[in-house]
Amino acid sequence: MSLGSALDPKTAPTFPMAARTSLGDMLLRKNVRHATEVIQAKRGRVVAEMPDWEALREAGRALRAHTLAHLDVYLEQFERNCTAAGGVVHWARDAEEARRIVVDLVKATGTREAIKIKSMTTEEIQLNPALEAAGVHAYETDLAELILQLGEEQPSHIVVPALHKNRQQVREIFRREMQLPELGETPQDLADAARRFLRDKFLRVRTGVSGANFLIAETGGVVVVESEGNGRMCLTLPETLITVAGIDKVVPRYRDLEVLLQLLPRSATGERMNPYNSIWTGVHAGDGPQSFHVVLLDNARTEVLADEAARETLHCIRCGACQNACPVYRQTGGHAYGSVYAGPIGAILTPQLERMDHAQSLPYASSLCGACYEVCPVKINIPEVLIHLRNKVVRRETAGMGVLTHPEAWAMELAGAIFRSERRFRAAQRLGRMAGRPLESKDGNGERWVGWLPGMLGGWTRVRDLKAMPKESFREWFARRDTNGKAAGDGRQG
Amino acid sequence: MAGKADEAPSARAVILARIRGAMGPAIGRAGSPQQSAAAGWHALPRDYRRTAALGPDERLLLLEDRLRDYGAHVERVTAATVPKAIGRRLLERGEPTMLVPAGLPEGLLPRTTTFTEDAGFSATELDRFSGVLTLAAAAIATTGTLVLQNLPGQGRRAATLIPDYHLCIVAADDVMETVPEAMDRLRATAALPTTFISGPSATADIEMTRIQGVHGPRVLDVLVVVAG
Numbered sequence: 001m002s003l004g005s006a007l008d009p010k011t012a013p014t015f016p017m018a019a020r021t022s023l024g025d026m027l028l029r030k031n032v033r034h035a036t037e038v039i040q041a042k043r044g045r046v047v048a049e050m051p052d053w054e055a056l057r058e059a060g061r062a063l064r065a066h067t068l069a070h071l072d073v074y075l076e077q078f079e080r081n082c083t084a085a086g087g088v089v090h091w092a093r094d095a096e097e098a099r100r101i102v103v104d105l106v107k108a109t110g111t112r113e114a115i116k117i118k119s120m121t122t123e124e125i126q127l128n129p130a131l132e133a134a135g136v137h138a139y140e141t142d143l144a145e146l147i148l149q150l151g152e153e154q155p156s157h158i159v160v161p162a163l164h165k166n167r168q169q170v171r172e173i174f175r176r177e178m179q180l181p182e183l184g185e186t187p188q189d190l191a192d193a194a195r196r197f198l199r200d201k202f203l204r205v206r207t208g209v210s211g212a213n214f215l216i217a218e219t220g221g222v223v224v225v226e227s228e229g230n231g232r233m234c235l236t237l238p239e240t241l242i243t244v245a246g247i248d249k250v251v252p253r254y255r256d257l258e259v260l261l262q263l264l265p266r267s268a269t270g271e272r273m274n275p276y277n278s279i280w281t282g283v284h285a286g287d288g289p290q291s292f293h294v295v296l297l298d299n300a301r302t303e304v305l306a307d308e309a310a311r312e313t314l315h316c317i318r319c320g321a322c323q324n325a326c327p328v329y330r331q332t333g334g335h336a337y338g339s340v341y342a343g344p345i346g347a348i349l350t351p352q353l354e355r356m357d358h359a360q361s362l363p364y365a366s367s368l369c370g371a372c373y374e375v376c377p378v379k380i381n382i383p384e385v386l387i388h389l390r391n392k393v394v395r396r397e398t399a400g401m402g403v404l405t406h407p408e409a410w411a412m413e414l415a416g417a418i419f420r421s422e423r424r425f426r427a428a429q430r431l432g433r434m435a436g437r438p439l440e441s442k443d444g445n446g447e448r449w450v451g452w453l454p455g456m457l458g459g460w461t462r463v464r465d466l467k468a469m470p471k472e473s474f475r476e477w478f479a480r481r482d483t484n485g486k487a488a489g490d491g492r493q494g
Numbered sequence: 495m496a497g498k499a500d501e502a503p504s505a506r507a508v509i510l511a512r513i514r515g516a517m518g519p520a521i522g523r524a525g526s527p528q529q530s531a532a533a534g535w536h537a538l539p540r541d542y543r544r545t546a547a548l549g550p551d552e553r554l555l556l557l558e559d560r561l562r563d564y565g566a567h568v569e570r571v572t573a574a575t576v577p578k579a580i581g582r583r584l585l586e587r588g589e590p591t592m593l594v595p596a597g598l599p600e601g602l603l604p605r606t607t608t609f610t611e612d613a614g615f616s617a618t619e620l621d622r623f624s625g626v627l628t629l630a631a632a633a634i635a636t637t638g639t640l641v642l643q644n645l646p647g648q649g650r651r652a653a654t655l656i657p658d659y660h661l662c663i664v665a666a667d668d669v670m671e672t673v674p675e676a677m678d679r680l681r682a683t684a685a686l687p688t689t690f691i692s693g694p695s696a697t698a699d700i701e702m703t704r705i706q707g708v709h710g711p712r713v714l715d716v717l718v719v720v721a722g
């Protein structure tokens with residue numbers, strides 16, 4: 001089984017090393033900057049037209065926290081209702097077990113092909129190489145995933161996985177892999193080529209594999225949010241559908257979608273609603289697959305749950321807004337993070353999914369500017385979790401040295417207290433930018449810190465020359481820009 | 495589970511045990527875990543907008559504006575003129591080969607065109623139709639969304655997916671202003687296969703340029719039907 005090319009935190013180079021490569025790639029940086037700027041501007045416009053956005057965020061945060069507090073109840077309820085509606089629910093402790101379940105289910109259908117919807121969860125468990133090894137070819141059907149699959153590349157963003165590629169690069173891949181020497185380079189030409197390439201596969205292939213955005217405990221229903229209609233094809237046309245979902249994807253009741261379906265599209269793609277949402281419950285005679293399986297995946301999520309200070313990592317609804325807002329991600333792109341989850345969410349999620357055994361440099365891949373927290377639709381305090389995880393890394397690094405008497409550990413505790421309250425955090429940023437100082441300034445403390453963790457912060461500061469925080473913080477700049485966006489949005493409606 | 499001593503516990507049992515262990519003892523929880531979850535759910539903050547603020551006409555205007563923003567063609571018609579309006583749309587779209595779901599109301603369709611009722615066609619058979627006409631269960635003005643469920647006149651999901659043109663007819667009374675109002679209304683039929691459609695299929699995967707029409711219908715026409 002060849003896993004070599006996949007993004008695997010176990011074998012990926014540390015962030016500073018990988019970032020150095022990315023930072024040298026001017027075209028990549030230009031593509032990433034362009035894409036993140038466009039999404040951010042769109043997001044700013046559609047968020048500004050929602051007078052109740054902050055109330056929605058708070059509702060989203062509370063809903064996610066509540067769900068995690070009763071996760072066992074809701075998962076059992078989902079299982080019961082999905083089963084009653086004709087679905088089959090499987091449980092997978094880790095990636096290996098999930099792969100085995102899916103591969104066995106696909107093999108049992110007797111088909112050697114499967115059509116797939118973009119799913120970061122199946123990327124996380126590296127499903128495609130496992131299917132390939134079992135003699136099953138999985139066709140990625142999302143345009144971006146198709147680009148990556150044909151170009152033998154890896155995703156660099158959770159919502160727009162090929163945003164590091166421009167149209168000329170996509171055309172080259174399609175020309176070569178689809179044998180279309182005459183193919184034009186407008187996005188329309190390229191989308192049309194994808195439509196023709198996939199059409200007969202949609203109509204022919206009898207097994208579909210998907211992820212899920214939400215699982216509804218109350219009804220046993222599953223929700224998939226998408227744009228192109230490739231998702232609907234995979235969910236509707238095959239005879240067998242296998243959905244892989246993290247145990248964190250459950251929501252208590254149908255009505256809760258009124259919160260999440262308002263937060264997600266505006267945050268993810270800057271649309272008021274994405275073109276298609278599919279909701280289905282088990283199997284329905286005469287409509288869609290008649291054999292339906294859900295694989296509930298743990299893969300260290302329960303360990304994240306057990307760490308009270310990091311638990312909110314599981315609130316994430318994978319909108320990608322934090323990636324677009326992150327000044328570090330915007331410089332390096334996604335691959336430097338060595339995981340399918342890049343950017344701020346990746347910096348906190350990946351090391352935890354690796355049980356802190358790998359990817360320890362990721363919690364340092366941040367200037368703690370707080371822009372991610374500001375845009376997160378479910379208010380995950382990413383800077384606070386980052387500091388907590390840095391602390392964990394330090395604890396491991398200094399395990400042989402006894403108690404935490406180091407001034408750096410203290411400094412982090414202090415910064416943690418500041419981040420705990422958004423108001424205090426904003427105030428601290430305005431008053432002397434102290435949040436960044438204990439960790440990143442190059443005073444005596446900072447140097448000792450760098451010396452402590454060779455190759456981590458040291459490498460990073462060398463490539464990016466991370467000085468003290470800028471005069472105007474990112475969030476201040478963003479707030480200003482948001483107001484402009486609002487004015488523009490109002491004008492457009494009138 | 496009282497299995498044999500050497501029998502490994504199921505993945506399900508292990509994961510549920512891990513979750514319970516992770517959250518610690520349920521201090522201060524009243525009643526059963528289910529009761530406690532229900533009580534917590536009812537106490538969740540919901541300070542966002544849950545009711546309409548616009549009048550009926552403004553609501554329709556908002557829906558129409560949002561749908562047009564996605565590149566859909568929208569017309570407001572009276573009940574009496576629906577068949578005529580359908581005929582006009584189809585002519586304008588080059589007279590597609592039309593599919594319809596079972597259960598459309600009598601007298602809705604113009605007699606000038608042939609419509610084939612969905613008889614559970616295979617995907618390949620559906621691919622021979624270039625257009626489909628359906629009703630909608632609801633529409634959401636704020637987001638420019640049409641909601642279809644597996645109900646008479648709306649049909650199964652594949653039928654509105656494979657043909658390249660979708661003509662959707664929505665009654666003004668079924669237009670909700672906000673997402674919460676729509677979810678409230680859909681709750682009774684939550685278990686039916688449901689599709690939210692907001693404009694024609696689209697992608698922005700290449701340089702964030704919005705391209706209309708990838709795999710789902712590339713053209714969407716909407717008739718909003720008012721009394722009269």
Ligand code: SF4
Pocket residue numbers: 267315316317318319320321322323345372375376377378379380
């Ligand atoms: S952490 Fe928040 S902003 Fe980032 S992807 Fe998750 S939900 Fe979106």
